[in-house]
Amino acid sequence: MKTMIINASPRKSWNTAQMLKAARAGAEGAGAEVEYVDLYDLDFVGCHSCLACKRNEAERCKCYWNDDLSPLIDRILKADALIIGSPIYFGEPTSQFRALLERLLFCMLSYNGDGPYFQGKINLGLIFTMNAPQEMFETRMKAMSEGLEKMMGNFLRGETRVVAASSTLQVTDYSKYQMGMFDPEQRKAHHEEQFPKDLAAAEQLGAELSK
């Protein structure tokens, strides 16, 4: 069992990374071999629509663009589970998440109208972190999250799970920033009470998808 874990946050040790490291602990606890990747370390772009992956002679489910992402896509497509974590930026996952999505899904897509080329099964975990409170995730971002889960799940054809951590701690010391819309005490209390539960949910996601 191989589980790929991808951090689509530019910050390597903050909320999203911590959630993904909890998922890694869950996956390893379930006996999986895990590869953890910080996406922002890689040099890559979104799909250039070169259509090399659609040429008659092309190997299917292969992105031909020559940058750091194509070898990662090869490894994702050989894995049994894929767990991607992203902060929410303006109501969506990050631009790097989106670039990965374009490249990964487009090379799996058949333009012959007969469903995705990919015939294997990769379990999918999506982990989101955000400033917004849980109610706002439920009311304003759930459709986005469910849409991504459904679209990606249709390509990857495995089990899917989503975990969202809301009202995250964005900085250690709010007094050093112009961030008056956040109540530092409330953030700290939420971080102490709720975030450990979010980490536990991420760990469980990692374990369940890696069985």
Ligand SMILES: Cc1cc2nc3c(=O)[nH]c(=O)nc-3n(C[C@H](O)[C@H](O)[C@H](O)COP(=O)(O)O)c2cc1C
């Ligand atoms: C450019 C940018 C845009 C953001 N947009 C949103 C947003 O639309 N909704 C939200 O709830 N939080 C937003 N946030 C806050 C982050 O989603 C939140 O702090 C997240 O937990 C950060 O993850 P990290 O700690 O892994 O970097 C934004 C942060 C940045 C830097």
